[in-house]
Amino acid sequence: MAALRVAVVGCGAMGAATGWRLATRGAQVVCFDRHSPPHSLGSSHGESRIIRTAYFEGPWYVPLVQEAFQLWRDLEQESGSHLLTMTGALMIGPASATAVVGAQTAAIAHGLDAHVLDANELRRRYPAHVIAGDDVAVLDVQAGFLLPEDAVSAMIDRIVALDGEVRRGVVVKDVSPHAEGVVVATDETRETFDAVVIAAGPWTSELFPLPLSVERQVMAWFEIEADGAGRITPERFPVFIRETDGVGVYGMPTLDGTSLKIARHHGGELTDPQTIRREVTDAELDPLRTFATTYLRGVTTRVTRSAVCMYTNTPDEDFVLDLHPDDPRIVVISACSGHGFKFAPVVGDIAADLVSYGRTVRDISRFSASRFSL
Ligand SMILES: Cc1cc2nc3c(=O)[nH]c(=O)nc-3n(C[C@H](O)[C@H](O)[C@H](O)COP(=O)(O)OP(=O)(O)OC[C@H]3O[C@@H](n4cnc5c(N)ncnc54)[C@H](O)[C@@H]3O)c2cc1C
Numbered sequence: 001m002a003a004l005r006v007a008v009v010g011c012g013a014m015g016a017a018t019g020w021r022l023a024t025r026g027a028q029v030v031c032f033d034r035h036s037p038p039h040s041l042g043s044s045h046g047e048s049r050i051i052r053t054a055y056f057e058g059p060w061y062v063p064l065v066q067e068a069f070q071l072w073r074d075l076e077q078e079s080g081s082h083l084l085t086m087t088g089a090l091m092i093g094p095a096s097a098t099a100v101v102g103a104q105t106a107a108i109a110h111g112l113d114a115h116v117l118d119a120n121e122l123r124r125r126y127p128a129h130v131i132a133g134d135d136v137a138v139l140d141v142q143a144g145f146l147l148p149e150d151a152v153s154a155m156i157d158r159i160v161a162l163d164g165e166v167r168r169g170v171v172v173k174d175v176s177p178h179a180e181g182v183v184v185a186t187d188e189t190r191e192t193f194d195a196v197v198i199a200a201g202p203w204t205s206e207l208f209p210l211p212l213s214v215e216r217q218v219m220a221w222f223e224i225e226a227d228g229a230g231r232i233t234p235e236r237f238p239v240f241i242r243e244t245d246g247v248g249v250y251g252m253p254t255l256d257g258t259s260l261k262i263a264r265h266h267g268g269e270l271t272d273p274q275t276i277r278r279e280v281t282d283a284e285l286d287p288l289r290t291f292a293t294t295y296l297r298g299v300t301t302r303v304t305r306s307a308v309c310m311y312t313n314t315p316d317e318d319f320v321l322d323l324h325p326d327d328p329r330i331v332v333i334s335a336c337s338g339h340g341f342k343f344a345p346v347v348g349d350i351a352a353d354l355v356s357y358g359r360t361v362r363d364i365s366r367f368s369a370s371r372f373s374l
Helices: 013-024 059-079 098-110 119-125 148-161 201-206 282-295 341-357
Strands: 005-009 028-033 049-051 084-086 089-094 114-117 135-140 144-146 165-168 172-178 181-186 190-193 195-198 213-224 239-244 247-251 259-265 299-313 320-324 327-334
Touching (some): 005 181, 013 327, 013 341, 028 148, 049 059, 059 084, 059 148, 098 239, 119 135, 148 165, 148 341, 172 327, 181 195, 181 327, 195 341, 201 299, 213 282, 239 282, 247 282, 282 299, 327 341
Parallel strands (some): 005 195, 195 327
Antiparallel strands (some): 049 144, 084 144, 181 190, 239 247
């Protein structure tokens, strides 16, 4: 039987993962990208991404992230790249914080290696965090961070090694089903494939009608004090999400020994991927400066680097992983609402299932496109 010919539109985290998983199964893959991945104009850049298991967004994500860990390790092995560092994760806040309560719920539902630390324990173990009397944290042991640019590169390398193609600088204008196959149209070409996966991140609405909102997100790297670096290394400083007054700020250990990345989760301005403001103003960094000085020890107010990224949000902040309602040869994935990276290989494998069999054994019932009335 001839190999399935599949086009993947978009080669960010989700498209690259789909291409990798499909190519591994013997499909003939062509990935189209309007930019040159890995690039910093979409959602899959910025040095680090959190992966964690006690998933406060909903316990239904836990089996998926557990599978993703294995697939990330497989990718490391296949590619020879180091991509995943385990640090544990701290969800810090008052006992009633959504992240704290949700992480505990997921941990109990799935019997995870996670426990609650009180303020004294937190101060003792993590002196780089400024802890108030009513703060607690869930320590999620099965957690750490991924290197997004290296991960996308590793997946692209696997696609190419498995005889797939990545076409850069090509904008897909239309994806349309025909009797003989699904036609992918660019400015220059029209090509027919057996199936097409749309993984266009913030540009998804150009090709598939979904009620998505694109949110601009700022990441900032703060200089750390010379004597603070030792407390903020991956060995001693878990990735963290800290919720104060309903606002979540997350951070990473230092990767270069001189700076630490923090960013606010959500709360960014709504934008469009074509017109997004790419420069970061000093005023936008002020809330992060305040966070750094209020809640972290050993971190200065000097920002050494900043970057802009996009969240592609659904109304309920759950993903979309589904077949096109009119044609099962078209699959749409992503709309990850700012928390998708960690799942990329399992999302890619689900897309490969949907392309190959029209269904998957994973429970993706929450991620249907039809849950939104369009
Ligand atoms: C600041 C920030 C922090 C985050 N932190 C985390 C985290 O800690 N943990 C976590 O799990 N997730 C995190 N996320 C979310 C995660 O990074 C995203 O969910 C994920 O990267 C989305 O990948 P994607 O492939 O869907 O989108 P993208 O990376 O945007 O890729 C889409 C690709 O499609 C291409 N494209 C679009 N339209 C077309 C077209 N018509 N023709 C050809 N190519 C096209 C684009 O050029 C792009 O390369 C974060 C996101 C941001 C922005």
